[in-house]
Amino acid sequence: MTDDILTQRIFKMMAQLSVVRVPDIKMEHRLREDLGLDSVCSMELLSMLAEELDLDVPMEEAAQVTTVAGTVEMARRHLALKQAAAAS
Amino acid sequence: MHHRSTDQDGNPPEAWLRGPDCPTGAASSLWDELRSGDTSAPWLIFHVGAVRTSFSRGEIAERALGWAAAFQAAVPAGVKRVGVLLPNSPEFVGAFFAAQALGAVAVPLPWPVVDGAPERLIEALRPVLQRAKLDVLATTPGCATIDWGAPTVTAPLAPLSVPNPALAAAFMQFTSGSTGDPRGAVISQRAALGSSRAMASALQLGPADVGVSWLPFFHDMGLVGVLLTSLVARFPVHVLRPGDFLMRPRKWLDLVSSERATLTVGPNFAWELLVRRVNPEGLDLSSLRCALNGSEPIHRTTLDGFIAKFAAAGFKPNAMLCVYGLAEATLGVAFSVPEAPRPDLEIEGRAVPANGGVLPGIELCVADADGQVKREGEEGELCVRGPTVMDHYFEHADATAATMRGDWLRTGDLGVVKNGTVYVTGREKELVIQSGRKFHPYDIERVVAGMVETTPNGVAAVSRPDAAQGSEGLVVVVELRRVSGAIDPMLIKGELLKVLGVRADVIEFVPAGTMPRTTSGKVKRKAVAAGLLAAPANKVAS
Structure with a gap:
């Protein structure tokens, strides 16, 4: 998956849970203040993301994510881990 | 509360229910209950990732003594109120019972689901901290770097023995985390034990039961409904943290399935999340006897959705139990039980699920604003009295006066009584x-x-x-x-x-x-x- 496709998928998911539309989402946005997600909603976002991409993200790590960029970065890192595990 | 002066023939009876007596037991404090009998059986099993750690009551008591020693060292003048700001963990339970060991009041504080900076946490908690007048705060090392206005203790020290505490208040439950005017319901030892025993008795819980819970221990439903009820009924509980459930909703039902759990608890939104997100394939929920839905308004669509979807996993429709309670009554007021399903009530085309009959020790009536008791079928404010009702709000006479009418607690919830069943229909209190x-x-x-x-x-x-x-x-x-x-x-x-x-x-x-x-x-x-x-x-x- 290219970075662009990954980012777009994540933005789409964010738009589903928040009131912000995809074209208005920016990397520097904060999940809480800018997208309007409360703690339950932002955990649900990360949970759905992990499920859709079949990633094993520990709860402690997900609880640290507070921005759009952080979400994308978390997904990217775990996709790379998964690919490395599959290759070995 | 006053009865109607004349009772004319043909009118429905008054909306007034009285449960059987509140069950009693040998122990008269939570600390005694923790240490009575054989304390070696597994009680709390904490699941963190794939790691599980099991604690017996005896091991929790040992931890509590460690915390108690640390509290005493931090506050030599005597500890009266202990803040507990910790996630679901052996540390939370240890610090909670350390307060019991010292005869102090435990004050559970809301631990956030999503990690934030400790500075933000204290900002949100400041009004509660000011009202609660804590002598000491039990928390994590990360949070101990902040000035809380009271000494912080982060790790248990050497065990010590403490005298049997005086029978006083057991804990103080703040009903809303961050408000400008916090109210801490003061719960006595008698109320804490009575409420837990009443719930255990209504649901016929005992050592053969197995619980699974992700509810936070600082919340009334997690603290009384899970921790203290399993303490008095002597059954083991598998403990998750709220974030574990939110991150992997299936984990909740996986544990129910693998541990053959008989009891689990959640607010309506959590059951709805399971309906939305979890595939029943591979799950076996046939062991569940009590799946409690409470602590926020219950939707008929959620109940039906869950029952329909998880029938494939062996879930029994009678196991989905709507329950009603509030922190000011320690917890439970009216509970559905598996053996006696009750019909919904139709109000203005809306189906209101039944919350069951009143618990042992609870007396409930439906009243109007002047304390006049309504008749069965009429809507009014639910009022409750009995040994599990709070003493008062801590140092808040105005709020106490507005909430208590004599020994009756005005719940602020609207409801109807019909055929011995309580229906919660709405809210007078604007929450x-x-x-x-x-x-x-x-x-x-x-x-x-x-x-x-x-x-x-x-x-x-x-x-x-x-x-x-x-x-x-x-x-x-x-x-x-x-x-x-x-x-x-x-x-x-x-x-x-x-x-x-x-x-x-x-x-x-x-x-x-x-x-x-x-x-x-x-x-x-x-x-x-x-x-x-x-x-x-x-x-x-x-």
Whole structure:
């Protein structure tokens, strides 16, 4: 998956849970203040993301994510881990 | 509370229910209960990732003594109130029972689901910390770097022996995390034990049962409903943290399935989340006898959705039990039980699920604003008395006076009694409940009024049902001084999340003069809510 496709998928998911539309989402946005997600909603976002991409993200790590960029970065890192595990 | 003066023939009986006596036991304090009998059986099994750690009552008591020694060292003059700011962990339970060992009052404080900076945490908790007058705070090393206004203790030291504590208050339950006017319900040893025993007795819980729970221990349903009920009924509980469930909803049901659990608990939104997100394939829920749904309004669609979807996993429809309680009554007031399913009540075309009969020790009546008891089938405020009702709100005479009418607790909830069954139909008290967390409209309105140029008392925060989330939505109506004064609703939503952690679904701006008010100029929130259900007129922007 290219970075662009990954980012777009994540933005789409964010738009589903928040009131912000995809074209208005920016990397520097904060999940809480800018997208309007409360703690339950932002955990649900990360949970759905992990499920859709079949990633094993520990709860402690997900609880640290507070921005759009952080979400994308978390997904990217775990996709790379998964690919490395599959290759070995 | 007064009875009707004359009782004419043909009228329904008064809406007044009395449960059997509250069960008693040998132990008269939580600390005695923890250490009585054989204390070596597994009690709490904590699951963190793939790691499970099991603790018996004896091991928890040892931890508690370690914490108690540390508290005494930190406050040589004597510990009266202990704040417990910890996630679901052996540390939380140890610190909670350390307070019991010292005869002090435990004050559980809300631990956040999403990690934030400790500075933000203390900002949100400041009003509670000020009201609670803590002598010492048990927390994690990360949070101990902050000035809390009381010494912090982060790790248990060497065990010591302490004298049997005086029978006093067991804990203080703050009913809403971050409010400008926090209320701490003071729960006695008798109430704590009585409420737990009443629930165990109604559900016939015993050592053969197995519990699974992700509810936070600082919340009344997690603390009394899970921790203390399993303590008195002597059954093991598998413990997750709220974040574990939110991150992997299936983990909850996986544990129920693998541990052959008989009891689990959650607010309505959590059951709705399972319906939305979890595939029943590979699950075996046939062991579940008690699946409790409580602590926020219950949706019939959620109950039906869960029963239909998880029938494939062997879930028994009779196991889905609607329960009603509140922190001011320690916890349980009315419980459904598997053996006696009760029908819904139709009110204005809406199906209201039955909350069952009253628990042992509980006396309940439906009354009007003057304390006149209503008849069966009539809606009114649910009022409760009995040995599990709180003593008072800690150092808050006004709030206590407004809530207690003699020994009767005014719950602020609306309901109906019919055929010995309690139905919760709505709320007199103007609270917003999201995912089981309670928010006071006043706090929400204060934050918004600080951001927008409004008319005096020009903000109304009201809840509305949100069937999709299985919870409640929040609508904030803002009356503008000038029509041009509207600001980006996202700014308001973001600020509410930052300051209070509450999610506003709609921000509606209306022109001056359109907000329903009392003659003294206060906003009529109920009229605002009713207006939202009708056509939203006079809308400036949303």
